[in-house]
Amino acid sequence: MNEDQAGDAPSNVQAQSGWQAVIDDMAVTADEYRDRGWTALELHPGDSVLVDSEMRTGLDVVLPGPEYEDLESLIEDCTFADVDVFRAPGDSMIYLLVVEKDLDSKTAVLVPAYYDAGSGQETLETIRSNGELRLFCRRLNDDYVEFVHGDVEPFLPSPLQGE
Template sequence: MTDGISSGSTRDEPDPWLELLADATAIESEFRDAGWETVLVEPDAVTPIDTDERVGIRAAVAQDRYAVVEGLVDRDDVAFSAVDVYYQTDGQTIFVLAVERDDESHHAVLVPLYYDLPDASVVLQTALAEGNLSIYLDPADEPEAEVEAEPRQADESEATDEDRWVVFSHDDPSLFVESVGELEE
């Protein structure tokens, strides 16, 4: 796994998704050993999303993990304002680990993601042009009608009980993909 630098993988290497999950677990252990409180949210599904309401990468996560992240976002003493992004490519697929951090309260949410460049290119091009890429966490086992509520911002604590998704916004989308040129390859 690289820190913001893509690298190809060969057929002799382990499955990139399993490798990403192993890296996420190791990085989570490093944070915990350093005294941080962490949450690893392995998604059930990851999809690029481009609607009037949302543009970014959607990760549907298990309700129990979602509830933990939702609880952190609701806290007045936690504000996720930093991110570490690790990624590697395997053909047209990018595997990403976003480590959302609050350096003051020592909380981290680790979100492994994957997306196929052709499927995500419009979303990623928009993100690069607008200077913002959002990761949307949805509870996987919630009905879709409830998922369409207003977002909880990872840097805000003013969400209401009807909210059913958490948003991590990133003002440097190049952490997730180096350039539009990479999308066109």
Template sequence: MNDHPLMGKEAAWEAVVADMEATAEAYREGGWETVELHPGDVLPLSGVDIGVDVGDEPGGDATDASEERADWSGLDVLLPGNEFSAVEAVVEASTFDESEVLRTREDGVVLAVVVMKASAEKQAVFVPLYYDIADIAGVANAARSAGRLELALRPLSNDQRVLFALDDPELVLPE
């Protein structure tokens, strides 16, 4: 059984979350509204059925999980219910058109914060991520082939998804 990617890297994760909070504060000082997320788990998934049809343009829709898509690859991000509700509300009211990625690496684990931005609405969603480089090959291949890395944000109930896509997957993937 593999250890959790953050085992022994708790201080590095805490530093990433602190950086996220400081960056979000700087955005708020600049007049942006922010949603900061605190995932319970982040799983690289490749070629799986996540129960949604994400279409060609993920990034602006909260999607009901009743439709099918059996070939999805990306990072599955588990959120507390209240945080999922907050991001779902922002996504329904905004058009996300930019992203920013802050990334570091600690002993074979990538730690990152993805900032999805809706410039016109001055909304920003901060998604901290982590994954073990040994577990990302399938997702990395799919992302490089598609030219984008998809993030599926979901609550524990696993009945809905908010989907984002990064047009430059190399910002999150390992070198």
């Protein structure tokens, strides 16, 4: 039996060390918010990808049902008008920790994400030219919560490859 059957399989982004570092950073960051009296919701996407279609253009993360429901209930009472973005480049992967914040209610939603900058060049150029990044936190049935950001630079690799 061939022992290296998965040798040609695509790598699992979530198994890479960059993704684990983002998840670890999220836990520490959420604890820091809680220590300052904030409510902090940590999300754990099953997948993260750049999308560019007639329906959605931006960064799309797929959430487990219970976390999506927690997020959905939070947005009923909060207005997330502030964001912090922590970006760490990998080889061609870009790892993000997005912290959506409602300063009035002291509520933070922490969204880890990743995307392949190499294969997502066209989408990144569309986002940059539109001057808007939409972060879609969705469940598998395509219900989603959307965060819209007018400052796209914190989300994008710097500089874009090929510029």
